[in-house]
Amino acid sequence: GRVKPRNDEHFNILLPLHIRRFRSCLSTLSCSLGEDVDPTPNSYFPKRGLTLELVTNSPYCGGCKTQNLSYEAQLRAKEEQVRDLLIHVGRFSREQLQLHGVIKPIVPFDIQFHYRNEMEFSFGPRRWLPKELLQDRRADDDVGNNENYALGLHAPGFFDKILNVDNCLLQSHPANKVLAAVQECWRDPQLGFSPYSVHSHKGFLKHLMLRTGRDVTTYQPEVMVNFVTSSYKPELLKFLVDKVSVFPEVVSVVNNVNTSVGEEEYTLYGKSSITETLRGCTFQISANSFFQTNTYQAEVLYKLIEDCAGVRGDGSEIVLDLFCGTGTIGLTLARSDRHVYGYEVVPQAITDAHLNAKINGIKKCNICPGRSQ
Structure with a gap:
């Protein structure tokens, strides 16, 4: 049949399927899925040289849980998730949402892979395998x-x-070479x-953080490699x-x-x-600075913010x-001599x-410490 299951991220996906077994509790039906009835436009299939690694890892990886869906299906699912929140939490009716145009169509992104400028990978003493892949584990495996x-x-x-991740299709190609x-x-x-073990609190290597920027002159990629460790060695x-x-x-x-006492940072190269x-x-982006992880789509977002705010651009607005x-929205709006006041609590x-x-x-910009509530 054709049903509307809910995935681990708690949003709905329309998918044809075979039901292997199910249990019912009041108005909720939980089922274990069998094989898909047939390939549909909602199903993702690697194209143009993409490896099967994406489809293999996506059900188990915290970074790619919907990559088995086409991008169009992901957008529809996300829009449905927002609509459900507005209905159940915001107490809007579907008729109100449609009448007042509360939800605008999601602005799609042309680049679906290798767009993230920051990824954090964790070190651990024992790689985890999903049960479907346990048969591939060698009998002599031990900690x-x-x-x-x-x-x-x-x-x-x-x-x-x-x-374990050897190649990530979300981060940049130069960052993948480093990984x-x-x-x-x-x-x-x-x-x-x-x-490092989160259970014993012993070990040296904690995280590998990779950030990608661009040289302001050549526009060539710049990669920062950040080794997060439990001690300075x-x-x-x-x-x-x-x-x-x-x-x-x-x-x-x-x-x-990163220790129990605090955090220190050292530059080891460059x-x-x-x-x-x-x-x-x-x-300028330092190791712990927040920056929009999708630079290209952030430019689209900030342009929408400027348009929705209705700024005149004559320098008279505050x-x-x-x-x-780090002031990215305010500073990009300040180019037309608008005075910007930013409020932030992180020193x-x-x-x-x-x-x-x-x-x-930009001189007409004041960043003030303080809460915005």
């Missing part, structure tokens, strides 16, 4: 085997289960690396630093030391930050940028916002 160390993304809903280089060598027992990290710094796109390697351009403004972060974000205003020569 002490370095080949079972994991570097990847968390399984949905679990903080301690890490699915592959680290995966190639970090398990070598002669290097002495130990992944630059001599131990030297091999990995040398390994990743051979890539011309890598212009920064930093080490965030610059301490990378740059990115957004709607004609240049932004813009309030609440929860401003590092305030510092970055002031620096970004200075870089872009």
Whole structure:
């Protein structure tokens, strides 16, 4: 039959299927799905050279849980999710939503892969395998085997289960080269690396964070590699630093030391930050700065904000940028000599916002510490 199941993200997807077994509780029907009846436009099939890795990992990876659907189906599901929230939480009726045009169509994105400028991968002492792949595990697997160390993304809903990821179709190509280089060598027992365990609180390597920006002159990719560790041991990290710094796109390697006492940051290679351009403004991005993860779609979003706000562009308006972060929205609006007041509670974000205003020569901008409630 044709039903409207609810996935792990709690939104509806229209899909033809065979039902293998089910149980009923009041008005709710829970079922275990069999094979799809037939391929439909809602099903995703790798095209134009995309590997099967996407389809293989997507049901288990916390980063790609709807990639088995076409992009159009994802947009419809997201729109339905927003509509359900407005109806059940906002107490709107469907008739009201339609009459007043509360929900506008989602603005689609032309680039569906390799668009994210930031990814965080976790290290772990034991790679996690879904039950469907357990038969591929060798009989002699044990925790002490370095080949079972994991570097990847968390399984949905679990903080301690890490699915090993060798290639991520969401992040940039240069970042994937860095990920592959680290995966190639970090398990070598002669290097002495130990992944951090969230259970025992022992181990050295915690996270690998990869950020991609663009050189403001050449527009070529700039990659920042951030090794997050439990202690400061630059001599131990030297091999990995040398390994990743051979890539011309890598212009920064930093080490965030995350302990129970606090967090410190050290620059091990190159610059301490990378740059990115957004709607004609240049932004400096440090290891822990917040920045829109989809730069290209952020430009579309910020243009919509400007249009919806109805700004005249004659320099007479005052813009309030609440929860401003590093000031990207306010600073892009300030180009027409509008005065911008931003409010933020994170000290590092305030510092970055002031620096970004200075870089872009924007003087009519005040970033103030304070809550926006």
